[in-house]
Amino acid sequence: MAVLITGIGELTTNDPELGKLRGAALVLDGETVAWAGPAAQAPDADERVDVEGRAVLPGWVDSHTHLVFAGDRTAEFEARMAGQAYAAGGIAVTVDATRAASDEQLAANLRRHVEEAAAQGTTCLETKTGYGLTVADEARSARIAGAVADEVTFLGAHLVPPGADAESYVDLVCGEMLDAVAPHVRWADVFCETGAFDEAQSARVLKAAAERGLGLRVHGNQLGEGPGVRLAVELDAASVDHCTYLSDADVEALASSNTVATVLPACDLSTRQSLAPARRLLDAGATVALASNANPGSSYTTSMAFCVTTAVLQMRMTIDEAVWSATAGGARALRRDDVGYLRPGARADVHVLDAPSTTHLAYRPGVPLTHAVWRKGAKLR
Numbered sequence: 001m002a003v004l005i006t007g008i009g010e011l012t013t014n015d016p017e018l019g020k021l022r023g024a025a026l027v028l029d030g031e032t033v034a035w036a037g038p039a040a041q042a043p044d045a046d047e048r049v050d051v052e053g054r055a056v057l058p059g060w061v062d063s064h065t066h067l068v069f070a071g072d073r074t075a076e077f078e079a080r081m082a083g084q085a086y087a088a089g090g091i092a093v094t095v096d097a098t099r100a101a102s103d104e105q106l107a108a109n110l111r112r113h114v115e116e117a118a119a120q121g122t123t124c125l126e127t128k129t130g131y132g133l134t135v136a137d138e139a140r141s142a143r144i145a146g147a148v149a150d151e152v153t154f155l156g157a158h159l160v161p162p163g164a165d166a167e168s169y170v171d172l173v174c175g176e177m178l179d180a181v182a183p184h185v186r187w188a189d190v191f192c193e194t195g196a197f198d199e200a201q202s203a204r205v206l207k208a209a210a211e212r213g214l215g216l217r218v219h220g221n222q223l224g225e226g227p228g229v230r231l232a233v234e235l236d237a238a239s240v241d242h243c244t245y246l247s248d249a250d251v252e253a254l255a256s257s258n259t260v261a262t263v264l265p266a267c268d269l270s271t272r273q274s275l276a277p278a279r280r281l282l283d284a285g286a287t288v289a290l291a292s293n294a295n296p297g298s299s300y301t302t303s304m305a306f307c308v309t310t311a312v313l314q315m316r317m318t319i320d321e322a323v324w325s326a327t328a329g330g331a332r333a334l335r336r337d338d339v340g341y342l343r344p345g346a347r348a349d350v351h352v353l354d355a356p357s358t359t360h361l362a363y364r365p366g367v368p369l370t371h372a373v374w375r376k377g378a379k380l381r
């Protein structure tokens with residue numbers, strides 16, 4: 001059944017030819033966008049929805065979350081807000097709680113967070129394993145994630161489990177664990193950081209994953225400068241995420257590569273780091289994505305609007321850059337072009353704001369502006 005969405009005050013298509021349209025309409029046919037253009041030229045449809053001058057944009061593409069977890073880290077957050085530094089080791093708390101949870105509890109918690117994100121306009125979401133860290137626990141995390149999320153990433157190399165030997169653990173990740181998880185995931189990722197995995201260990205994990213046909217992602221340069229960005233570019237990873245501390249060579253490497261720099265402002269704020277240098281990356285010509293990094297430790301938000309607001313108000317991105325990065329940029333970081341766009345052939349993932357333009361995302365910080373959401377052509381709210 002075709003649905004005509006008309007009365008669109010401002011339509012963000014992200015398509016270079018269609019651009020941003022005023023007085024626009026959109027036709028959804030089943031799970032796909034069938035038509036986008038000026039309202040006066042819109043074809044007929046079975047159903048008509050008038051959005052009365054509101055802004056319409058593609059649903060958010062959140063290309064970085066960690067939502068297969070159990071437990072809570074409120075106490076760690078309180079300690080951090082009282083002045084304690086963030087360290088990678090806090091992940092172990094969530095690992096214990098995740099291992100102790102049943103499959104049903106993990107699935108219900110994941111579903112609750114994905115629904116929470118969708119209610120705020122997120123229509124395509126990546127999530128990761130990484131709180132299991134045994135063959136069985138990583139495999140079940142991947143299986144549970146695959147039933148709910150659009151994209152699933154294997155992050156067995158999130159942390160060396162407490163008490164384990166790092167090299168033997170990397171052997172396990174590259175061998176038996178990867179074999180068990182591979183059928184359920186499209187991507188592999190590694191936390192390349194002091195306190196997690198060093199350059200050689202990270203390279204081993206990524207190369208083993210690439211040999212099995214998985215796409216690559218890297219957590220890098222979160223807590224200080226390091227080899228993460230360089231490694232990601234060398235191995236043609238789809239994305240290197242965090243990018244909070246970058247050398248000039250890192251910025252240049254990203255600008256001349258196909259690797260997206262995914263910045264995670266909610267995480268930078270929640271860990272009281274400085275914000276990633278998105279302006280510097282954009283000015284150098286790098287492709288920037290914005291994602292939530294939703295996880296119970298360092299960034300417990302599913303709000304992409306909050307990330308966009310922060311990117312504009314504090315990271316000196318323009319409104320259009322921030323909106324692109326949170327939609328088409330996220331899609332680029334997942335090497336997709338079926339989401340993040342509103343043009344014929346794209347997935348019918350539509351976000352209607354209760355505002356006349358996307359500018360209001362930054363102009364009215366903190367105000368919930370999601371008015372309606374369609375995902376794969378189905379109206380969610």
Ligand SMILES: [Zn+2]
Binds near residue numbers: 065219293
């Ligand atoms: Zn992360």
